[in-house]
Amino acid sequence: MPKIHSTEFRKIVMDHYKGSLHKSNTCKTFKVSRSTLDHWIHLEDSTGNLSQPKIISGRPFMIKDIEAFKIFFKTTPVIHIKDLIPIFEQKFGYKITYSALLNTINKLNLVDKKYRHSSKNY
Incomplete structure (x- = not known):
């Protein structure tokens, strides 16, 4: 099971990355994998925030309300x-x-x- 980082930690890492624009240095400093940082960058670009997306399991109801x-x-x-x-x-x-x-x-x-x-x- 992957480690779920807090939103505050994600914001700190992203602020460091935006300041340095150096992915490798940011990953080594905060001990985060490169793919995780890439995922956070994509998440922030697509949704505008860094919160953990809700994990939806199972099939949804056919009835909407x-x-x-x-x-x-x-x-x-x-x-x-x-x-x-x-x-x-x-x-x-x-x-x-x-x-x-x-x-x-x-x-x-x-x-x-x-x-x-x-x-x-x-």
């Missing part, structure tokens, strides 16, 4: 989830699949499921 969806789901009276799809598309303005809607409802625990066990003997 989760809080609005929770309110929508609780206030919309439907019996079947498949009946909710056209109402959702009309309200939020984008298409969604049945499986994406069902997975989101299950992940947010919006429905209490009661599993019925079959009376068949296996």
